[in-house]
Amino acid sequence: VTVAPVLATGYIAFRSDVEPLDDPHVRRAIQLAFPRHKIAGVTFDGLLLPADGLVPPGMLGRDWPVDAAPYDLEAAKAESAQSRYGSAAEVPPIQIYTAGGVGSEALREVLETDLGLQVDVIQIEWPEFNAGISAREYPAFELLWGADYPDPETFLRSLFHSESPDNYSDYSNPEYDALLDEAALTLDEDERAALYDQAQQVLADDNVLIPLYHETRYTLAKPTVHGLTLTPLGILYLDGVWMEQ
Numbered sequence: 001v002t003v004a005p006v007l008a009t010g011y012i013a014f015r016s017d018v019e020p021l022d023d024p025h026v027r028r029a030i031q032l033a034f035p036r037h038k039i040a041g042v043t044f045d046g047l048l049l050p051a052d053g054l055v056p057p058g059m060l061g062r063d064w065p066v067d068a069a070p071y072d073l074e075a076a077k078a079e080s081a082q083s084r085y086g087s088a089a090e091v092p093p094i095q096i097y098t099a100g101g102v103g104s105e106a107l108r109e110v111l112e113t114d115l116g117l118q119v120d121v122i123q124i125e126w127p128e129f130n131a132g133i134s135a136r137e138y139p140a141f142e143l144l145w146g147a148d149y150p151d152p153e154t155f156l157r158s159l160f161h162s163e164s165p166d167n168y169s170d171y172s173n174p175e176y177d178a179l180l181d182e183a184a185l186t187l188d189e190d191e192r193a194a195l196y197d198q199a200q201q202v203l204a205d206d207n208v209l210i211p212l213y214h215e216t217r218y219t220l221a222k223p224t225v226h227g228l229t230l231t232p233l234g235i236l237y238l239d240g241v242w243m244e245q
Contacts, residue, residue, distance in 0.1 A: 001220050004230045005049070007056045007147035008215035009155065010039075012096065012103055013169045014208050018139040020092045025083035027207035030094075030107075031069040033076035033115045039103050040213040047218070051211035053200050054159070055152045058232060060193055064152070066204050068211075073114055080115065088116040094140060095120045099129035101142035103212045133168040141168065144215070147233055152196040156180060160203055169208060176202045 014021045014030075021027055037050040049057065053066035080088040094111075098104045098121060108119040124132070132138055147154045157180045158164055162172040176199055183195035203209065219236075221228055227240040 001218055002228075002230060004217050004219070005056065005058055005232060006215035006217045006234045007059060007150060007232045008144060008234065009051055009054055009056055010101065010103060010142070010144040010212040010215070011051070011054065012101075012107060012140060012142045012210045012212065013159075013171075014140045015138075015169045015171075016206065016208050017170060020083075020085065020094065021139060023083045023085070024207065025079045026085075026091055028069065029076045029079035029083070029088070029115065030111065030117070031076075031207050031210065032072045032079060034107055034110050034210060035071040036103075036210055036212055039106060043102055043106060044213065048216050049214040051214050053204060053211055054155045054209065055196065055200055056147075056155075056214040059147075059150060059152055060189060062193060064197065064200060066200055068204050069207065076115055080117075091117055093118040093120055095122060095138070096140040096142060097122045097124065097129060097132060097138040098142040099124060099126045101144070103210070104142045107210070136168055136170055138168075142212075143168075146215070150232060152193075152200075153180070153184070156196060156199050156203070157184070160208075171203075171206075171208050173202060173206060176206075 014027055016022055040048040040050040052068040053064050055064040057063045085091045096104045104121045108121045111117040111119050133141055145159060158166045160167055160171045161180050162177050179195050179199040183192045186192045186195060217234060219230055224244040226242050229237045
């Protein structure tokens with residue numbers, strides 16, 4: 001068995017322009033009430049990496065730490081009380097669409113049991129789900145996004161820049177866009193990484209997504225197989241593979 005990281009992240013995204021998720025206190029309460037690391041550690045029995053941010057570790061050969069909201073149920077209740085609804089019980093139902101992700105059901109159970117929020121998880125088949133996120137129809141959704149190329153841009157710009165066609169939640173923050181635009185014009189890798197770090201923190205502070213896990217690939221091969229190359233993009237190259245007789 002070969003264990004290798006894959007540049008892919010599972011996450012739940014929220015629109016910030018649809019009630020009740022347009023209230024920043026509601027989004028903050030959701031973040032604080034959900035122990036997201038248990039998705040990787042408990043649901044997947046530690047076989048995946050827990051995520052604090054969108055960019056997977058190892059991208060550009062470095063880690064991507066994020067100052068993410070910690071699990072704090074009492075703080076979550078306080079945030080709900082500061083919302084325009086006055087309490088979690090008065091917050092309208094939140095709808096999360098998924099094509100089979102496990103994070104949405106876990107989030108629903110936690111928010112309803114511990115915070116008193118009503119959450120509807122709507123499971124649909126992938127073709128319908130894909131059409132819906134492309135049309136930006138969903139107030140919240142769960143998605144696993146794999147890198148098209150090994151650079152933070154394929155996560156941060158593709159998924160959340162206001163002008164990106166793959167910005168399925170219609171997120172828009174001028175500060176965030178400006179950081180990514182500057183990074184696109186920066187040649188020095190360390191300077192680019194610093195800009196991406198700042199952009200990812202802006203995204204985290206806006207509480208428009210819950211990173212759940214980073215993918216890990218487990219590949220089983222017989223001892224007679226040699227030259228098998230596994231890439232962080234999840235591509236399996238077979239041109240150099242050979243087998244002992």
